[in-house]
Amino acid sequence: MNHEVKNGIYWVGAIDWDLRDFHGYSTPKGTTYNAYLIVDEKIALVDTVRQGFFDEMLMRVSGIVEPEKVDYLIIDHLEKDHSGSIEDAMKVFKNAKIISSERGKKGLDEWYDNKWPIIVVKTGSTLSLGKKTLKFLETPMLHWPDNMMTYAEEDRVLISSDAFGQHIASSQRFENDMHYDIREDARTYYANILMPFAPLILKLLDKVKDVNIQPEIIAPAHGLIWRSPEKILEAYKRWSMFESGPKIVIAYDTMWGTSSRMARLIAIGAIDEGVEVRMYDIRKSHISEIVSDLQDARAFALGSPTLNNGMFTSVGALLTYLKGLKPKNKIGVGFGGYGWAGGAVKEITEALKSMGLDTIEPGFQVKYVMKKDDEKECIDLGRRIAKRIKE
Numbered sequence: 124m125n126h127e128v129k130n131g132i133y134w135v136g137a138i139d140w141d142l143r144d145f146h147g148y149s150t151p152k153g154t155t156y157n158a159y160l161i162v163d164e165k166i167a168l169v170d171t172v173r174q175g176f177f178d179e180m181l182m183r184v185s186g187i188v189e190p191e192k193v194d195y196l197i198i199d200h201l202e203k204d205h206s207g208s209i210e211d212a213m214k215v216f217k218n219a220k221i222i223s224s225e226r227g228k229k230g231l232d233e234w235y236d237n238k239w240p241i242i243v244v245k246t247g248s249t250l251s252l253g254k255k256t257l258k259f260l261e262t263p264m265l266h267w268p269d270n271m272m273t274y275a276e277e278d279r280v281l282i283s284s285d286a287f288g289q290h291i292a293s294s295q296r297f298e299n300d301m302h303y304d305i306r307e308d309a310r311t312y313y314a315n316i317l318m319p320f321a322p323l324i325l326k327l328l329d330k331v332k333d334v335n336i337q338p339e340i341i342a343p344a345h346g347l348i349w350r351s352p353e354k355i356l357e358a359y360k361r362w363s364m365f366e367s368g369p370k371i372v373i374a375y376d377t378m379w380g381t382s383s384r385m386a387r388l389i390a391i392g393a394i395d396e397g398v399e400v401r402m403y404d405i406r407k408s409h410i411s412e413i414v415s416d417l418q419d420a421r422a423f424a425l426g427s428p429t430l431n432n433g434m435f436t437s438v439g440a441l442l443t444y445l446k447g448l449k450p451k452n453k454i455g456v457g458f459g460g461y462g463w464a465g466g467a468v469k470e471i472t473e474a475l476k477s478m479g480l481d482t483i484e485p486g487f488q489v490k491y492v493m494k495k496d497d498e499k500e501c502i503d504l505g506r507r508i509a510k511r512i513k514e
């Protein structure tokens with residue numbers, strides 16, 4: 124039960140084996156809510172866990188120290204999966220003083236009606252626990268205004284809040300103890316939670332050097348802990364720069380099979396040109412899975428039949444989700460079946476364009492059912508997209 128991260132710093136979180144949906148994002152592997160106990164002359168606890176998981180956390184803390192001996196409760200992030208059991212915690216960690224960022228304090232005061240005095244820290248503020256020094260780094264909008272990170276200076280452990288996390292419930296605590304490369308899960312997490320803040324992440328990666336934070340271990344708020352920080356730091360840099368490979372994501376919905384057939388023919392053309400193709404029937408795949416794949420794809424082809432002059436609702440939902448994630452450096456194209464006046468392909472093209480994708484216009488639509496010429500056109504569209512990708 125006792126998971127030492129390093130030298131008196133313990134993981135005391137909880138494992139949520141059953142979670143399958145995290146605010147709309149699909150979590151097929153569950154997750155963990157990570158909290159960290161730092162034991163020195165003074166004792167600090169970084170974050171709590173989601174409501175309903177406090178007993179598990181308390182069991183872990185109690186296995187290391189008497190709960191009344193906790194001196195500080197550091198709230199790196201206000202969101203309920205981290206601060207949700209703060210009321211339970213303050214009943215048990217009776218002597219703890221709460222520490223947060225300025226914005227964290229504002230949020231806690233509002234949410235809990237000024238229930239506790241809160242010590243505010245800023246970037247560069249330090250807290251001595253005896254032999255260990257904690258340094259704080261505000262990371263506003265990664266991914267909420269209140270976010271901050273806590274760095275155990277002497278041990279070089281960066282408790283990184285939601286950055287660098289993954290949604291994986293596992294018995295292992297360290298990334299290098301897993302039987303597979305979890306960067307795929309980290310990318311899904313990044314794409315769904317952090318993609319909109321890519322420019323801030325690039326700034327953060329520089330800021331970390333300015334405040335002399337050189338972690339040997341990165342301990343995020345969800346999932347596995349990184350013993351080789353460069354692995355995930357390098358990936359975050361790549362993702363935040365929207366580096367993409369010769370890959371196209373094709374996603375579609377269909378009523379009578381024309382749009383799905385178009386998708387397959389576009390794929391044939393693109394594959395012929397040597398480009399990697401990823402294919403999604405939107406109603407059979409979760410949108411969080413699609414956007415994750417799109418993270419490092421150079422092109423996105425989105426297909427929809429026309430329904431009542433516009434695009435299919437599932438396609439609209441995907442576009443709404445994608446718009447908020449602010450993707451960059453991508454080619455976009457719309458396609459789909461129609462019957463009389465059409466409308467879906469035009470709407471898709473406009474939506475992709477308004478998000479800043481480099482659109483291939485006017486896209487391509489097929490009236491009712493596929494004819495020989497349409498087949499050729501679809502394959503040719505696939506080839507054209509692939510050629511643009513390779514330019």
Ligand SMILES: Cc1cc2nc3c(=O)[nH]c(=O)nc-3n(C[C@H](O)[C@H](O)[C@H](O)COP(=O)(O)O)c2cc1C
Pocket residue numbers: 376377378379380381382383427428429430431432433459460461462463464465466489490491492
């Ligand atoms: C309920 C319904 C509404 C439709 N509305 C339109 C429309 O407003 N404009 C249009 O051009 N076609 C419309 N269509 C025709 C379809 O877009 C057409 O059958 C198309 O080929 C379907 O593509 P799919 O095979 O990919 O589903 C409609 C079809 C259905 C079943």
